[in-house]
Amino acid sequence: MPQPAHSQIRPYRSDDAPALSALYRRSVEVLGPRHYTPAQVAAWASLTPDPEAMHARCAGPGRAALVAVDAADRPVAFAVLESDGHIDLFYAAPEAAGSGTATALLCAVEGEARELGGAALHVEASEGARSLFLKRGFATVARRDFEVGNVAIHNYAMRKPS
Ligand SMILES: CC(C)(COP(=O)(O)OP(=O)(O)OC[C@H]1O[C@@H](n2cnc3c(N)ncnc32)[C@H](O)[C@@H]1OP(=O)(O)O)[C@@H](O)C(=O)NCCC(=O)NCCS
Numbered sequence: 001m002p003q004p005a006h007s008q009i010r011p012y013r014s015d016d017a018p019a020l021s022a023l024y025r026r027s028v029e030v031l032g033p034r035h036y037t038p039a040q041v042a043a044w045a046s047l048t049p050d051p052e053a054m055h056a057r058c059a060g061p062g063r064a065a066l067v068a069v070d071a072a073d074r075p076v077a078f079a080v081l082e083s084d085g086h087i088d089l090f091y092a093a094p095e096a097a098g099s100g101t102a103t104a105l106l107c108a109v110e111g112e113a114r115e116l117g118g119a120a121l122h123v124e125a126s127e128g129a130r131s132l133f134l135k136r137g138f139a140t141v142a143r144r145d146f147e148v149g150n151v152a153i154h155n156y157a158m159r160k161p162s
Helices: 013-033 037-044 052-058 100-115 130-137
Strands: 008-011 062-067 073-080 086-092 121-125 140-148 150-160
Touching: 008 013, 008 100, 013 037, 013 052, 013 073, 013 086, 037 140, 052 062, 052 073, 062 086, 062 100, 073 100, 073 140, 086 100, 100 121, 100 130, 121 130, 130 140, 130 150
Parallel strands: 086 121
Antiparallel strands: 008 062, 062 073, 073 086, 121 150, 140 150
């Protein structure tokens, strides 16, 4: 098995925001086409938070963000947890995909959720993320069909009991 692409998982710092914004877009544009059409990928990528919006998503009230970084402290994956157990963002860089980094990040998110009071974790998982969450004990609640711009796309509401 390949080694995970990260050397540690640490809390978000405000100077991570530009790198996380770029990581989000690269993740969607490179990994998204495995499961979504070019139009769907373009619509999804259009939702990329700019660095200022990314900072608010990561560090706003009731939010905790974890960042998996490589040996040079460059982010290779990140996740944002809200105090009600909602995983708002969960993205791995293409070079980290399939390395076990995202699985380790999800374990760390679960640990963080327990420390924050143990609310049941829930997420809107992309087609590509679904198997990762299933393997960690999440169950699919419903398929969600919606539009971004005028483009139809879908994901899955998933939940893990606390
Ligand atoms: C969703 C996403 C984070 C999942 O990442 P991932 O690459 O599947 O997750 P991991 O890095 O944990 O890799 C797991 C895979 O690597 C394998 N693997 C290889 N080496 C491993 C190791 N040392 N330890 C654990 N797993 C390892 C596992 O067997 C598993 O393979 P499988 O999926 O065929 O069973 C990533 O695909 C992504 O960012 N996608 C685009 C954005 C997105 O969809 N985000 C989710 C929004 S909810």
